[in-house]
Amino acid sequence: MRRTDFYEQLEGTLDGIRRDGLWKHEHELVSPQSGEITLGATGNRVNLCANNYLGLADDPNVVAAAKDTMDRLGHGMASVRFICGTTEEHCLLEDDIATYLRTDAAITFAACFDANAAVFEPLLGAADAIVSDSLNHASIIDGVRLSKARRYRFATRDMTDLRTQLEAARAEGDGAVLIVTDGVFSMDGYLADLAAVCELADAFDALVMVDDCHATGLIGPGGRGTPTHFEVADRVDIVTSTLGKALGGAMGGFVAARRPIVDLLRQRGRPYLFSNALSPAHVGGAREAIRIAATSDDRRERLMRHAERFRSAMTAAGFELTGAGHPIVPVMFGDAAVAASMAERVMELGVYVTPFSFPVVPHGQARIRTQMSAALTDDHLDTAIEAFTQAADDLGIERSLR
Known part of the structure; x- marks a missing residue:
């Protein structure tokens, strides 16, 4: 051509x-x-x-916190974090996220699209399997494609089909199995049946990952998302979410999980290793938004x-x-x-x-x-x-x- x-x-x-x-x-x-x-x-x-x-996108306290952090730390970090791009504020934001969602640790990215792109490749290999809801967000679909893990799809919120796919995943390999679902399906306004997902995960000894972008800050006790709403927070292994919706509406995504998962993503997550750190203003505004959300x-x-x-x-x-x-x-x-x-x-x-x-x-x-x-x-x-x-x-x- x-x-x-x-x-x-x-x-x-x-x-x-x-x-x-x-x-x-x-x-x-x-x-x-x-x-x-x-x-x-x-x-x-x-x-x-x-x-x-x-309603936090123009909240005066969020705006003031963003301005204050930018005044102290400048406009941008000009690098990835492991080179020269991290600050105490970045670490405190990740502590705030982990404390809010009651997980061991958290790691931030430029967006939740990047968080979802980072998860699968470092954690799962060819012996492992990913079982994904058919209406999961495009970032999950793209992230799954980056992994060498075997891929299975189940009809959205269909627990009978999820069981069928889990049976196939277990029959066709002996590695780890990860169930992935949106916490809220953003085009349709439905919540995932997360309690049933976790019940099946227990039956098949599978891990569970939830993209909670449209739930963090607004669903469940304290706005801590669908895992708390369905009372399965202790059974969900990985939560990905955003700072760009309820938590201030600016930019940034994160993974909240047990520390070994977060530590490995910090070492091997490509969007983390090859992208600039969040700007100070985004970090400061997000910290204040989380503080407000937790008590709102x-x-x-x-x-x-x-x-x-x-x-x-x-x-x-x-x-x-x-x-x-x-x-x-x-x-x-x-x-x-x-x-x-x-x-x-x-x-x-x-x-x-x-x-x-x-x-x-x-x-x-x-x-x-x-x-x-x-x-x-x-x-x-x-x-x-x-x-x-x-x-x-x-x-x-x-x-x-x-």
């Missing part, structure tokens, strides 16, 4: 994405991430898009109250929803073009939403994924519910009124 043919092929692919209604637009914000945001010259919008579950039952109660109110009102208005027991509330439309048109009209009516379509979700399952936040008010929710109903009426989208 000639060079010009290569670029023509790319343009054809891009034209197809636009034609199929799958083009993903980026909107410029000129305000902090909060319950209400400002989009350039088009004014304010109620914000139903952010992973800002506890009021924020968690407000968040879940908003989720229940929005879900109930949208169901009564005839919209098809998925998910349960979580502040992610996906509004289902099926057709990508319909979801895109709906999102555009809702935006015009004052609510910031984004359509999700292939490849983020399967073909034919396009949706608008809404997310609640403790930063929202009841008035914000009223505005959002009215915008959805009016947009559906304006576009002639049928609703099953109840």
Whole structure:
């Protein structure tokens, strides 16, 4: 293929994405991430898009802690940590994470995508097996691909299929077996059945890993995630999660586990060994966000109250929803073009939403994924519910009124 043919092929692919209604637009914000945001010259919008579950992305105490740490330690570390890029603050952040989640130790990365990319290759070899939920996050899928371990997939949250895959994994090798699941499936708003997963893990003497990005800070006692929610924290071997959602909304991911796992990742985890350390501002802000999250039952109660109110009102208005027991509330439309048109009209009516379509979700399952936040008010929710109903009426989208 000639060079010009290569670029023509790319343009054809891009034209197809636009034609199929799958083009993903980026909107410029000129305000902090909060319950209400400002989009350039088009004014304010109620914000139903952010992973800002506890409303800490613009919290004054978090911002002040980030500024203070940057004033003391500078803008960036300019290196990976084992060379010249670590500080006492980095170590204290990892201690804070381990203390919060009640694990032996923790290690931080630039993002949870990197944390998931780091886990599998150093810990598991060709004699071992990974049994992964079919709807696990893309970072888990990519991380698994880096490992030489045998791979098995089970239908999402299907414990019968998990048992079948565990039987196959044990029959086909004598190494370690690791079950991997999202704690919360972010596109659908469902929690994993972690108690049942751990029960099967016990039956097959398997390890358990949970990606808890959409649970840390908001699910379970103290917001310590799905392992505490299902009372199986002592049975989960590895938790990966993020500092970029409930815990301040900036950047950074981590692995929390028993010390030998963390120590080996510090020695062999490629995204850790070949990426700059988190900036001082990110470290300082995250430490303060964890401090707030650990004692913020009021924020968690407000968040879940908003989720229940929005879900109930949208169901009564005839919209098809998925998910349960979580502040992610996906509004289902099926057709990508319909979801895109709906999102555009809702935006015009004052609510910031984004359509999700292939490849983020399967073909034919396009949706608008809404997310609640403790930063929202009841008035914000009223505005959002009215915008959805009016947009559906304006576009002639049928609703099953109840």
